[in-house]
Amino acid sequence: xxxxxxxxxxxxxxxxxxxxxxxxxxxxxxxxxxxxxxxxxxxxxxxxxxxxxxxxxxxxxxxxxxxxxxxxxxxxxxxxxxxxxxxxxxxxxxxxxxxxxxxxxxxxxxxxxxxxxxxxxxxxxxxxxxxxxxxxxxxxxxxxxxxxxxxxxxxxxxxxxxxxxxxxxxxxxxxxxxxxxxxxxxxxxxxxxxxxxxxxxxxxxxxxxxxxxxxxxxxxxxxxxxxxxxxxxxxxxxxxxxxxxxxxxxxxxxxxxxxxxxxxxxxxxxxxxxxxxxxxxxxxxxxxxxxxxxxxxxxxxxxx
Numbered sequence: 001x002x003x004x005x006x007x008x009x010x011x012x013x014x015x016x017x018x019x020x021x022x023x024x025x026x027x028x029x030x031x032x033x034x035x036x037x038x039x040x041x042x043x044x045x046x047x048x049x050x051x052x053x054x055x056x057x058x059x060x061x062x063x064x065x066x067x068x069x070x071x072x073x074x075x076x077x078x079x080x081x082x083x084x085x086x087x088x089x090x091x092x093x094x095x096x097x098x099x100x101x102x103x104x105x106x107x108x109x110x111x112x113x114x115x116x117x118x119x120x121x122x123x124x125x126x127x128x129x130x131x132x133x134x135x136x137x138x139x140x141x142x143x144x145x146x147x148x149x150x151x152x153x154x155x156x157x158x159x160x161x162x163x164x165x166x167x168x169x170x171x172x173x174x175x176x177x178x179x180x181x182x183x184x185x186x187x188x189x190x191x192x193x194x195x196x197x198x199x200x201x202x203x204x205x206x207x208x209x210x211x212x213x214x215x216x217x218x219x220x221x222x223x224x225x226x227x228x229x230x231x232x233x234x235x236x237x238x239x240x241x242x243x244x245x246x247x248x249x250x251x252x253x254x255x256x257x258x259x260x261x262x263x264x265x266x267x268x269x270x271x272x273x274x275x276x277x278x279x280x281x282x283x284x285x286x287x288x289x290x291x292x293x294x295x296x297x298x299x300x301x302x303x304x
Contacts, residue, residue, distance in 0.1 A: 025096065035092055036085045041176045044085070047078035049157060052123050056147055075116065082173075083112045089172045111168040122160045125197055129156045132200040136220055151185035152201030162191035193227075193247075195219075203258075210247035216270070219250050222258040230264030230281055251286070 020026075026034075050058035051074045054067050062070055086108040094104060133146045133153060140146050147153055158181035166174035174191035182188045187204045189195075192211035198218040201207055206224035209215075213227045229246040248262045251270040256262070259277040268274065269286030277292060284290055 033088065034095075036088045036173055036176060038176055038180075040081060040085055041173060042180055044078045044081050045158065045161060045177055045180060047074050047081075048119075048161060051075050051078065052119065052126065052157070053147060056144060075119075079112055079116055082115070083108055085173055086112055086170055089170055092172070107169075111165075111170060114168055115164055118164050122164065125160055126153075126157060128197045129153060129199050132198040132218065132220070133202075136200045137202060150204075151187060152204045155181045155185045155187040155189060155201060155204065155207075156195075156199060157181075159189045159191065159193070159195065162189075163193070163195070166191040196252075212243070212245045212265075213247040214249045216250060216252035216254070218253050220255045222256065222276075224259045225256050226261045226263070228261070228263050 051071050054062055054071055054074075055064070058070060058074075087105060090104045090108055091101075130143050130146050130153060133150055134140045134143045137146075140150075158177050162174040162177040164174075165171075165177065171191070178189060178191045185204055187201060187207045189207075189209045190211040190213075193209045193213040193215065195209075195213075195215045196217045196219075199215060200220045201222075202220065203223040207221055208226045208228060210228050215227075227248045227250070232246070233241045233244060235241055245265050247265065249265070249267045250256070250262075251268060251272075253271045254268050254274070255272075256268075256274040257276040260274045260280070261278070262268065262274070262280045264281050266281060267283045268280075269284055269288065271287045272284045273289045274280065274284065275289070275291035278290055278295055280290065
């Protein structure tokens with residue numbers, strides 16, 4: 001086996017890391033990991049999937065009589081791991097404004113307890129998403145096939161968990177959970193997006209749903225739909241302003257077909273149908289049907 005003298009590369013990489021840490025005002029003091037772990041979050045989410053759907057996403061040898069024992073053991077282990085990651089995020093957030101360690105630990109514990117208490121409600125929401133997919137796709141042969149195979153359901157399992165973390169003040173953990181699903185499915189849902197019950201993404205690849213999107217009940221999307229921002233306001237110093245409402249509001253019972261792009265804080269009214277490959281930057285009335293043909297005769301708008 002060939003040998004390599006890597007000592008100079010190790011030294012150069014050390015220098016690059018120090019430059020980065022200095023530029024970001026990071027500590028050079030020796031210590032343990034400062035940031036949450038993507039691998040740890042991946043393991044936690046896999047365990048939570050099993051706890052939520054033990055007989056379908058749990059271990060292959062699980063039997064009904066040991067279901068509750070498995071769920072209890074799995075939850076205890078995954079929540080303890082999640083607590084560790086929550087502490088890391090909160091300590092990371094406090095690096096420029098130091099806080100008492102006991103205060104951080106108490107906040108992390110409260111957040112994880114609230115997350116655990118929300119899991120039955122998350123399971124109910126996911127059951128509704130599975131039913132919506134089964135009823136909305138004539139190719140689906142069973143709800144079990146939907147849960148086991150559909151990328152839109154995988155994305156929604158991650159999103160329902162991630163959104164809860166986001167609401168509990170753990171946005172970095174939430175984003176990691178969301179991006180794990182993005183990498184597996186090609187569906188990009190920001191954890192801040194508010195999505196009501198009975199949501200169905202058919203096929204799914206290329207779907208983008210922005211942070212401040214609000215989606216009502218029984219909404220259906222197809223592949224390559226974008227619910228995005230039209231522009232990105234900046235402050236007087238030219239920095240992007242974070243958290244402003246800048247994504248669409250989609251009311252109940254809306255259907256959006258493949259390739260549609262909806263930008264800005266527009267409102268898609270209840271029961272509207274948005275055709276494939278259209279570009280929308282204005283409100284759509286309730287019950288309206290928007291197609292490429294209908295837009296050709298509409299007044300033209302330009303993005304600012």
